[in-house]
Amino acid sequence: MGTPWISIKEMIGHLGEEVVIKGWMYNKRSSGKIHFLQIRDGSGFVQAVMVKNEVSEEAFDEAKKLWMETSLEVTGTVRADDRSASGVELSVSSIKVVHNPTDEYPIGKKDHGVDFLLDNRHLWLRSQRQRAIMTVRERIIWSWREFFHNKDFMLVDSPIITGAIGEGASGLFELDYFDQKAYLAQTGQLYAEAAAAAYGKVYCFGPTFRAEKSKTRRHLTEFWMLEPEVAFYDHKDNMDLQEELVRYTVEQVLEHCPKELALLERDLDPLKSVTEGPFYHINYRDAVVKLNELGSSIAFGDDLGAEDETVLTQQYDRPIFVECYPKGAKAFYMKENPDDVETVLCADLLAPEGYGEIIGGSQREDDLGKLVSRMEADGLDMDSYQWYLDLRRYGTFVHSGFGIGLERTVAWICGLHHIREVIPWPRTIYRLNP
Numbered sequence: 393m394g395t396p397w398i399s400i401k402e403m404i405g406h407l408g409e410e411v412v413i414k415g416w417m418y419n420k421r422s423s424g425k426i427h428f429l430q431i432r433d434g435s436g437f438v439q440a441v442m443v444k445n446e447v448s449e450e451a452f453d454e455a456k457k458l459w460m461e462t463s464l465e466v467t468g469t470v471r472a473d474d475r476s477a478s479g480v481e482l483s484v485s486s487i488k489v490v491h492n493p494t495d496e497y498p499i500g501k502k503d504h505g506v507d508f509l510l511d512n513r514h515l516w517l518r519s520q521r522q523r524a525i526m527t528v529r530e531r532i533i534w535s536w537r538e539f540f541h542n543k544d545f546m547l548v549d550s551p552i553i554t555g556a557i558g559e560g561a562s563g564l565f566e567l568d569y570f571d572q573k574a575y576l577a578q579t580g581q582l583y584a585e586a587a588a589a590a591y592g593k594v595y596c597f598g599p600t601f602r603a604e605k606s607k608t609r610r611h612l613t614e615f616w617m618l619e620p621e622v623a624f625y626d627h628k629d630n631m632d633l634q635e636e637l638v639r640y641t642v643e644q645v646l647e648h649c650p651k652e653l654a655l656l657e658r659d660l661d662p663l664k665s666v667t668e669g670p671f672y673h674i675n676y677r678d679a680v681v682k683l684n685e686l687g688s689s690i691a692f693g694d695d696l697g698a699e700d701e702t703v704l705t706q707q708y709d710r711p712i713f714v715e716c717y718p719k720g721a722k723a724f725y726m727k728e729n730p731d732d733v734e735t736v737l738c739a740d741l742l743a744p745e746g747y748g749e750i751i752g753g754s755q756r757e758d759d760l761g762k763l764v765s766r767m768e769a770d771g772l773d774m775d776s777y778q779w780y781l782d783l784r785r786y787g788t789f790v791h792s793g794f795g796i797g798l799e800r801t802v803a804w805i806c807g808l809h810h811i812r813e814v815i816p817w818p819r820t821i822y823r824l825n826p
Contacts, residue, residue, distance in 0.1 A: 395467055401435035403480045406470045413438070413482060417462045418518065420455075427455045429484070431466060437520060439476060440466050442484040451487055460497040461518070463490040477651060513817055514826045524652035525814055528645055529802045535644040536618050536796075539637055540595050545620060548587040550580030550596040555776050563602040576601035581793060582725070582780050584621035585756060588791055589783055595620040605821050608698055609810040610748060612799060614819040621793035627727075627737040627755040630792035631713055634741055634751050635671050637796070638711060642666045645805055658807040662745055665709050672712040676735065679704060679714050695721040696740070701748030711750075713739045724766045726754040741794075747804040753794025760784035 397412040415433030422428070425444035430437065444452050458464075468482040498512055499519075509516045516522055540547075554577045557564060565576040580596035587594040597618040604611065620633065642663050645653070653660065674682070683690050686703050690696065696704070696714065705712060716735040719728070726736035738754035757763045763784060767777065774781075802814040812818040817826060 397465075399435040400431070400433050400438045400478060403438060403470050403478065403482070407472055407480070408470065410467065410469050410485070411482075413440070413466045413468075415464070415466075416518070417458055417464060418460060420458060420460070422456070427452070429455065429458075429466070429487075431464075431482070432518070432520075432523075436478050438478050438480060438482055439473070440468060440482040440484050442487070447484060447486060454489065455487060457492065458489070459493045459495075460500075461515075462492045464488060465490065510812065510818070510823060511826075517816060520655060522813075524649075524655045525802065525806055525808070526816065527652045528649050528656075528806055529798070529814060531645055531648050532641055532798065532802060532805065535641045536597070536637070538644075539640050540620065543593065545593045545595050546587070546591045548584065548591070548594045548596055549598065550577065550583040550619075552577050552599065556582055556780065557772065557776075563604045565601050565603045578602060579617070579795060580619050581621065581795065584619050584793060585725075585780070585791065586783055588621040588623045588793070589787065589789065592623045593620070594622075607821065609812075610698060610800060610803075612811060612815065612819055613821060615811075615815065616798040617795045618798065619793060619795040621791060623789055623791050625755075625792040626790055627715075627739070627792060630753050630755060630794060631673075631715075631739055631741075634713075634739075634753060634794055634796070635711075638671075638741070638751075639667055641801070642805065653806070656806050656808070658805075662709065663805065666711065666744075669710060671710055671741070672708050673715060674704075674712060675715050676717045682707075693718050693720055696749075698748060701742050702746040705742045705744050705748060706746050708744055710744055712742050712744075714742060715739045719766075722754070724770050724772065725756050725763070727757045727759075728762060743800070743804040745804070745807075747800070749797075750800045750804060751794050751796045753792065755790070755792040758784060758788045758790055760788065 395410050395412050397414060398406060400413060413431060413433060415431045417429050418432050419430035420427065427442040429440040429442060431440050442452065442455055465488040466482060466484055467486045468484040471481050471483055473481040499515055553569065553574050555574055563578060567574045577600055579600055580598065584594055584596050595618060599614055600617045601614055646663060680690055680692055683700050683704060688700050688703060690700055716729050716732060717738055718734055719736050722736050722738055726738045729735040729737050736754060740749045741751035742748050743750045760781065767774065799811045799814045803811050808814060
């Protein structure tokens with residue numbers, strides 16, 4: 393049958409056995425008659441120890457010539473190694489070089505600037521740090537899908553090309569769509585509302601686009617967002633669902649990604665705090681007063697800026713809901729607050745430690761007349777929204793939903809400063825490549 397090919401992740405179950413590992417050499421050091429080859433294969437990282445008198449002279453000499461990121465097949469015996477993060481190492485008996493680069497790998501051991509690393513993002517992804525971040529990202533996505541599947545939500549994919557504006561014309565990427573005006577989707581929410589009228593509990597999850605020329609550490613022009621929509625959920629039900637989702641997400645990452653969080657040097661105490669108590673709530677009007685006391689110049693009617701969110705979240709040890717923003721600061725589809733008609737029934741969920749908004753949600757306006765009045769006041773093209781207004785004409789219903797940004801959630805949970813690290817290929821106003 394020959395020597396079995398296994399992944400590095402599987403090696404712990406093959407102690408004492410001869411196996412083949414196929415991957416890339418991301419580092420190497422030599423000590424006289426021993427080569428220490430650091431190997432990765434996508435599932436993990438392991439050290440392969442090559443002793444001169446245990447392999448052929450040709451193989452040992454060939455290993456001297458290997459550049460970083462050589463692709464190769466390594467045959468050897470799995471040994472336990474308590475010092476290794478994988479718990480094992482490989483005692484090499486032979487190697488087969490698949491491809492030895494002719495040039496030095498662009499990303500060396502020295503420090504590189506962020507722009508250089510982003511220009512070489514296709515290679516930077518190979519680093520242990522980037523693998524840790526992408527592993528946490530994948531776990532968060534898995535947790536979200538699992539959470540909603542277990543609650544009997546239906547996944548309904550929304551279109552990326554749309555004729556309807558969801559979040560305001562200033563942030564639109566406009567397309568010429570066969571001589572019609574179309575846009576890259578800012579949100580799948582309007583379509584999720586239609587699906588909720590059909591299936592009750594739904595969510596969509598995919599890329600969304602904002603043409604805002606923002607340069608902050610929290611903004612991308614292309615990002616991923618999960619958007620649930622629930623029939624007969626009011627504003628409070630909506631916030632309860634958000635809190636349950638975020639708490640579940642943090643619990644899952646803490647359980648399944650301890651090695652990755654340790655590699656990222658993430659302080660776990662703030663994350664554990666998220667799981668230990670209810671989230672905080674503050675009314676927008678009270679938030680303005682509090683921020684003014686803390687030195688902000690924000691006034692009623694303003695949306696909270698990044699600095700305001702940072703200052704506010706630093707006052708709390710768990711996420712905080714800021715509820716009931718002014719109408720003018722929020723989108724046309726949000727329901728008027730019956731207790732304060734200058735505001736709407738919405739909430740932004742702000743992550744602690746200065747990370748700010750990760751969720752925006754609201755109860756939707758289910759009154760046809762009020763919705764039409766608001767849309768006309770905002771100057772929307774009513775012809776493009778007749779299908780959306782049909783949801784109020786035929787069986788209107790109380791419903792609520794929210795959007796949670798994947799990249800902002802990953803940045804917060806990983807404890808990272810800038811959002812550009814948490815998506816494989818970031819798109820910003822200055823970056824289209826690679």
